[in-house]
Structure formats: C-alpha cells, structure tokens
Amino acid sequence: QSALTQPASVSGSPGQSTTISCAGTSSDVGGYKYVSWYQQHPGMAPKLIIYDVNNRPPGISYRFSGSKSGNTASLTISGLQSEDEADYYCSSYTSSSASVVFGGGTKLTVL
Amino acid sequence: QVHLVQSGAEVRKPGASVKVSCTASGYTFTTYYIHWVRQAPGQGLEWMGMINPSGPRTIYAQKFQGRVTITRDTSTSTVYMELTSLRSEDTAVYYCARDSSGWFVFWGQGTLVTVAS
Numbered sequence: 001q002s003a004l005t006q007p008a009s010v011s012g013s014p015g016q017s018t019t020i021s022c023a024g025t026s027s028d029v030g031g032y033k034y035v036s037w038y039q040q041h042p043g044m045a046p047k048l049i050i051y052d053v054n055n056r057p058p059g060i061s062y063r064f065s066g067s068k069s070g071n072t073a074s075l076t077i078s079g080l081q082s083e084d085e086a087d088y089y090c091s092s093y094t095s096s097s098a099s100v101v102f103g104g105g106t107k108l109t110v111l
Numbered sequence: 112q113v114h115l116v117q118s119g120a121e122v123r124k125p126g127a128s129v130k131v132s133c134t135a136s137g138y139t140f141t142t143y144y145i146h147w148v149r150q151a152p153g154q155g156l157e158w159m160g161m162i163n164p165s166g167p168r169t170i171y172a173q174k175f176q177g178r179v180t181i182t183r184d185t186s187t188s189t190v191y192m193e194l195t196s197l198r199s200e201d202t203a204v205y206y207c208a209r210d211s212s213g214w215f216v217f218w219g220q221g222t223l224v225t226v227a228s
Contacts, residue, residue: 003155032213034212034213034214036213036214036215038156038215040156045206045218045219045220045221046156046206046215046218048214048215048216051211051212051213051214052212052213052214057216087155089155089156091156091158091214091215092213093213097170097172097173098170099158099160099161099170099172100146100158100161100213101158102148102155102156102157102158103155104155105155105156
C-alpha cells in the first residue's frame, strides 16, 4: 500500500502555531476515523499524541490537536516550544489491505 | 503496567534470516493485536504486519509477503517476527507495538538489525 503524503518539513517560531497535513484516499484517511499521529524524538520509539482523528491520550498537551477534511488529516501544534522539535508521523487504517499505513513523516523545526 | 520488551540487536549477512522477539507483560496477552513496524536509518516508519495472538490470524504488508512470518507463543506472551532473504535495505530498527483499535500507545524499545557482508 502507498504511504500517506506528508510535507517533509515544517518550521515555526516559539509561541507560534504550525499545521502538518496528511493526505490519503477514501480507502484510508477519508473513509475512517482511525487516523492517529505520533511524535518521535531521535533515538526514541514513537509516541502517540492523537488518535481517532482528534482525541488526545492522557498526558498529552492540549497544544496538540487533530482534524480531518475529506481525504486529508491535519495536526496542529499551538504555542510551539523547543521540545516540540521532532519528527511527526500520521497513520491510518486502510481498507485496501485491512491493515495500517503510515505517512512519510514531517520534521518540525522550532526556530 | 504494560511493557513490550524486545530481543537485542542482531547482525546478519545478506541472504540470511533474523527472528526478533517481543515479550508482553502487564495485560492479557490474547486481548490485543501486536504489530511490527520498522524504521531504516534516517527514514520513516513502515508497517510490516500484525498478528492476533488469540487467533493466530496474521496480515502482512504486500511488500513483505513471502519474506516475513509473525508468530506467537501464548505460554510466554511472546510474539516473533522472522524476516528471510535479508538484504542491505533491511537494515533498520524493528519495533513491536500493541494495537488499541488502530493506534499504538505501547511500543517495544526497538531492535536494530544490521545486514552487512
């Protein structure tokens, strides 16, 4: 299955907001609520920050929010902080193979 | 609490096979699917496959069909991922992750597999 499409990089200044997009198809992002987002710092395992499009797990800052419109999901990080600098991956259930597909990842730089 | 503990780093020659383990604790092993995800150096996450420990139904990514086998041992709450016919492009960190309705809260620590002659 094809990976979901994310921008390779985004950046923002401390305190600003930034949005990362995740484009898929009606067989994955557009067809189901099973979109999740992960944050990964170098050398660490991924960390779940959003599940089911717009839900935050316990302990995840309110500064992280998710949404979806059509076949594209988005992750918005508000009030950027230096510790937000990391790689971010979207993921979705895909009916084309009854499995999971990840986006290519987006590197967030906090200027 | 939930823990997924993976086996240690491996080095293999091209053409060989590798088997990585993932031992679960802190929950009922047969309740949740276990997935395998890999990450090549400097690259993104790549889904490989999953197993229903109570099944054991498996689903594999098309890219790995015929080369990957995921099995489980319910007596030790362990899931195994075996990858055969290794090539240099298979050098990666391999993660197991516990499914929670399509998303992964719990991840193993990762196992580095290096394929080099």
